Amino acid sequence: MYFYLKKIFLLLFTILLLGCNDEGNSNFSMEQQEIEVGYITLKKEEVPLQQELSGRIKAIYKSEVRPQIDGIIKEQPFKEGSYVKKGDILYVIDSDSYEAIYEEALATLKSSEANLITLKLKNERYAESVKFNVISKQEADDTKAAYLQAIALVEQNKALVKSAKINLDRTKIKAQVSGFIGISNYTVGALVSQNQTNALTTIRDTTKVYVDLSQSNNQLFKLKKLNKDTMKENDIDVNIILPDDTIYKHTGKLKLQEISVDEDTGYVTLRAEFPNPDGELLDNMFVNTIIESGNSNAFLVPQQAVTLDAKSNYIVTTIQENNTIQTKKITVIRAIANKWLVTDGILQTDKIIIEGLNKINEKSIVIPKDVNNLYENNLKEEMK
CATH class of the missing domain: 2.40.50.100 (RNA polymerase II/Efflux pump adaptor protein, barrel-sandwich hybrid domain)
Known part of the structure; x- marks a missing residue:
């Protein structure tokens, strides 16, 4: 009986040892396996900087009669x-x-x-x-x-x-x-x-109105840094999106910003001024606006090519000359449709992986596949 139990124990130990070796070989093969990925290269574009901000209409002159x-x-x-x-x-x-x-x-x-x-x-x-x-x-x-x-x-x-x-x-x-x-x-x-x-x-003079907008301090700082050489004071156009999703026929100008940041929200108040000859804009009306903040020479990176690292930094994965991969931290300003506006962290020579990101890790060897034409054709189809 003792001999029989000893034999069973040796058999189980041998099977377990073989399983561990197989797993190690499997991990090794996954790390060294060449995986096909699709990549694109990007060129800098002259991108109009637009922001969509919400705000409220304020009458310039409001008199409470008492x-x-x-x-x-x-x-x-x-x-x-x-x-x-x-x-x-x-x-x-x-x-x-x-x-x-x-x-x-x-x-x-x-x-x-x-x-x-x-x-x-x-x-x-x-x-x-x-x-x-x-x-x-x-x-x-x-x-x-x-x-x-x-x-x-x-x-x-x-x-x-x-x-x-x-x-x-x-x-x-x-x-x-x-x-x-x-x-x-x-x-x-x-x-x-x-x-x-x-x-x-209450009497309200609404021949001209203000629109008070709120913007995060971080976003405002990025945009100021981005277009400091292209924008002039009081030269920023603002358009209103009316409740029926049409654009208000008169363009406003950004007049000023609050000199301090709200300590509770981290937002800064911006104020634009609009003509209102027909009284179409009513005091306290809630509206969305589009602020034209100038132009920037930057990259438009497809959002599917961008991921987040453990510290929530935006990153792209690029292909090196020896077909290994490298992650690069990028500076994202904002989203434009299904792309990110990126001002730093990318070169025009970078091969940015857009397909197969979920199949690779930092030790992977890849088989690069140029999908620039395929990607551009897909964009044209989506725009039709």
Whole structure:
């Protein structure tokens, strides 16, 4: 029995040893096996640099209409949604109490002015009389002081009249800018106050509008570096893609960028300005835009030829003279259709593997196959 078990154990050990040798030979053969791969070579192209960014329309001038006094709305002369001009009356607040205050202030002013005349004449008489000792110097000084107080009182009453007039004028709430007026949040008969937080309505001048866009700081830095010699300040065109996927008929200009990066998102705000003569662009409308950022002499690499390494770097795999392979780290700016815009890491002489990437590893020996013509023909078919 012992002899029988020993024989079985030796047999199993021999089979296991042979299996390990076969696996080693298999791995060796895979590493040394010549694998056919397809490659392409690329030339630099003059590529227009375009970015698609999302943003919101902002009216250049937006005026929130609020009352500056307390009172009840008596009239609302404007039509909601219409175009109003600067200075047009929008609301009329009950003015009876403000008229009374104004008239009272006027009456007080007139009374103080009449008193001033009397004290002025008296001061002049006393000033002469004191020279001949007709009155005491104390009486003359008291009269002069009363005269000066009367002058001050007149000035004070003038200020009260001016203040009362301002409040009376504020019973007519006027448009501060020209533009389209929105829906009124208050109706005739409503009580309003100067400290309220809610606006009565809003006027928006949308003959020109801003579009505020957001772009990642990293992307902005790359593009600035790429086209620093080709772009001029305020020379960047921007086009809007409308909600129906058509292009807005007027081209805008990129005007400025925020001077800091949002610490929460890592994005920078860009602002473009557009003409809007027909009022087609509405305040707060969400739009997509295409920014023309100039041209760049770069490579367009098919995305199927690009992979990521362990550190998430973009790489391509190239064929060497001895038919071994080499991976090269590349600088990708952005995607254009099904290609990557690459500015660094590639030479025009590089044979870039585009077919068979999944069959090879770093030790593979390859059989190169030029597929440039086949690849170009496939592109033409896709474009039809």
